[in-house]
Amino acid sequence: MGADQSTVRAVITQFLARAEKSHDELTDETPLFGDGLGLDSLEAAELSAMLEDEFGSDPFSAGGEMPDTVGDIQAFYEAASTA
Amino acid sequence: MIGLLESAAARSPSHTAVVTPEGSVSYGELLSDARRIASALRRRSITRFAIVEPDVAWVIRLLAGGALAGAEPCQYQADIAPQEFADQAQVLDHVVLVTRRLDLGGTLDVIRPEELTGETSDELAGAADTQPIMIQTTGTTGRPKAARHDWQLLGRTVARFQPRPDQRWLMAYGPHQFAGIQVLQHVLASHATLVAPFPRQPRDGLTALLGDDVTCVSATPTYWRFLLAEARGRNVGLPPLEQVTLGGEASPADLLSELRAVFPDARISQVYASTEFGSVASVKDGRPGFGVDALYSELHPTSNLRVIDGELWVRADAGMLGYAGESGKEPATAASGDWHATGDLVEIVDERVMFRGRSSEVINVGGSKVHPLPIEDKITALDRVAMARVFGRPNRLTGAIVAAEVVPMSGLAEADLEDIRRDIKSAVADLPRAWHPRSVTFVDAIETRGEKTVRGMEA
Numbered sequence: 001m002g003a004d005q006s007t008v009r010a011v012i013t014q015f016l017a018r019a020e021k022s023h024d025e026l027t028d029e030t031p032l033f034g035d036g037l038g039l040d041s042l043e044a045a046e047l048s049a050m051l052e053d054e055f056g057s058d059p060f061s062a063g064g065e066m067p068d069t070v071g072d073i074q075a076f077y078e079a080a081s082t083a
Numbered sequence: 084m085i086g087l088l089e090s091a092a093a094r095s096p097s098h099t100a101v102v103t104p105e106g107s108v109s110y111g112e113l114l115s116d117a118r119r120i121a122s123a124l125r126r127r128s129i130t131r132f133a134i135v136e137p138d139v140a141w142v143i144r145l146l147a148g149g150a151l152a153g154a155e156p157c158q159y160q161a162d163i164a165p166q167e168f169a170d171q172a173q174v175l176d177h178v179v180l181v182t183r184r185l186d187l188g189g190t191l192d193v194i195r196p197e198e199l200t201g202e203t204s205d206e207l208a209g210a211a212d213t214q215p216i217m218i219q220t221t222g223t224t225g226r227p228k229a230a231r232h233d234w235q236l237l238g239r240t241v242a243r244f245q246p247r248p249d250q251r252w253l254m255a256y257g258p259h260q261f262a263g264i265q266v267l268q269h270v271l272a273s274h275a276t277l278v279a280p281f282p283r284q285p286r287d288g289l290t291a292l293l294g295d296d297v298t299c300v301s302a303t304p305t306y307w308r309f310l311l312a313e314a315r316g317r318n319v320g321l322p323p324l325e326q327v328t329l330g331g332e333a334s335p336a337d338l339l340s341e342l343r344a345v346f347p348d349a350r351i352s353q354v355y356a357s358t359e360f361g362s363v364a365s366v367k368d369g370r371p372g373f374g375v376d377a378l379y380s381e382l383h384p385t386s387n388l389r390v391i392d393g394e395l396w397v398r399a400d401a402g403m404l405g406y407a408g409e410s411g412k413e414p415a416t417a418a419s420g421d422w423h424a425t426g427d428l429v430e431i432v433d434e435r436v437m438f439r440g441r442s443s444e445v446i447n448v449g450g451s452k453v454h455p456l457p458i459e460d461k462i463t464a465l466d467r468v469a470m471a472r473v474f475g476r477p478n479r480l481t482g483a484i485v486a487a488e489v490v491p492m493s494g495l496a497e498a499d500l501e502d503i504r505r506d507i508k509s510a511v512a513d514l515p516r517a518w519h520p521r522s523v524t525f526v527d528a529i530e531t532r533g534e535k536t537v538r539g540m541e542a
Contacts, residue, residue, distance in 0.1 A: 018501075041449060042516055044480050045478045045521055046484065046522070048478060049478065049484060049522040
């Protein structure tokens with residue numbers, strides 16, 4: 001399945017809905033941790049599993065730099081598709 | 084085994100011992116075939132042999148014949164792949180194979196069971212002094228592991244049984260499994276009838292329940308769940324049962340109450356047994372776990388159960404002599420009362436010893452030890468869930484996360500699945516956060532091994 005911006009956003013939005021986390025409109029700059037979405041390690045692990053299930057790989061487990069923002073997750077899949 | 088068969092055949096030779104897809108066989112017929120097999124084994128100087136055979140009547144003939152001759156039988160799974168069989172037979176050092184399958188054997192000496200029963204029966208000077216049997220452990224992958232037992236020790240647990248020829252037991256286990264051997268012994272000791280379909284899936288068991296007048300069933304909790312789900316799926320009512328036995332896994336409270344509701348007149352027993360330790364204890368009050376008064380104490384010095392550091396320890400009355408390839412103790416000292424750790428984790432809650440899962444199933448989530456079983460129990464208790472399995476899924480951030488596979492009740496819409504996710508969230512809300520399933524997937528069937536749910540860490 002293609003990991004374009006809307007499908008990546010959709011997975012993150014679905015994760016936030018299931019985790020019952022309220023949030024403002026997602027942008028590339030929205031931080032995943034701290035004042036942004038405020039994910040803790042268990043929630044980040046849950047998001048990574050959902051991304052893996054959807055796209056076959058995920059930026060948290062790939063061994064590279066950890067994503068800090070929504071845009072970083074998007075960038076991981078864009079890099080993967082052009083590699 | 085041979086003793087049980089001889090006594091059943093002496094009392095009621097024409098009574099049906101076993102019903103299989105190949106037909107019905109009486110106790111008298113089984114005994115005379117077993118005698119011919121014993122003679123043939125002795126004539127050929129066979130002291131150990133492998134069996135690959137799906138039909139339970141043939142299995143009984145071969146096991147009893149082996150016992151009479153003092154030769155050690157060892158069953159392999161009836162549908163084992165040729166290469167896997169070759170590998171396992173090499174590890175267990177088998178050179179003689181008795182099977183009707185034509186695709187097995189290789190370098191082994193292959194004998195058809197009909198060849199053995201086709202020979203004449205010699206006058207045998209009574210059963211052999213030692214009557215060994217090797218039973219493979221289930222749940223293992225790769226290198227096979229097998230326990231060496233003696234029929235005379237195994238028979239102790241059924242020694243005082245009264246004849247119950249009216250009982251008809253379903254064979255829900257494979258006869259190669261320890262629990263299957265227990266059912267065989269139970270039926271023979273009771274002079275009852277064994278109904279043994281093949282294949283042995285819960286759907287086949289349900290068909291036997293509906294058509295073969297089964298009155299007693301012993302199966303794993305996972306098998307029972309599948310059986311009940313199958314009956315709901317076919318929209319059929321279940322006939323009354325006299326005996327409902329659960330073993331091999333912990334019995335969840337919701338399953339016990341469902342069985343109580345479906346079989347209101349049945350006696351519900353839970354047995355605690357393993358291939359290594361034999362049959363250790365049984366609980367008959369129909370509640371999960373067992374009472375602390377059953378534990379070993381000064382007041383109860385004969386108990387074979389105790390709890391040490393949250394783990395159940397047992398001592399075996401009829402345990403194995405040793406694993407295959409290990410020199411074992413003499414049968415007389417195998418029951419000497421050494422305590423052994425079982426790997427079953429328990430917790431005492433309100434005077435009940437409750438099972439929390441296997442130590443090998445513990446999931447390490449960011450340093451927290453999580454037991455899958457209590458989570459699974461909460462999920463399977465939900466109305467819209469037919470079955471569930473909880474296991475560990477590797478995760479780089481936390482080492483592992485708790486994952487659940489859920490079989491929804493049939494006929495639910497996609498929208499209901501999101502509701503089930505919310506139900507699961509609420510159901511586990513009182514557990515620590517590390518225990519909450521972080522990956523929930525909906526599946527048509529859950530993974531089982533030897534009719535037990537596969538938990539623990541995913542590879």
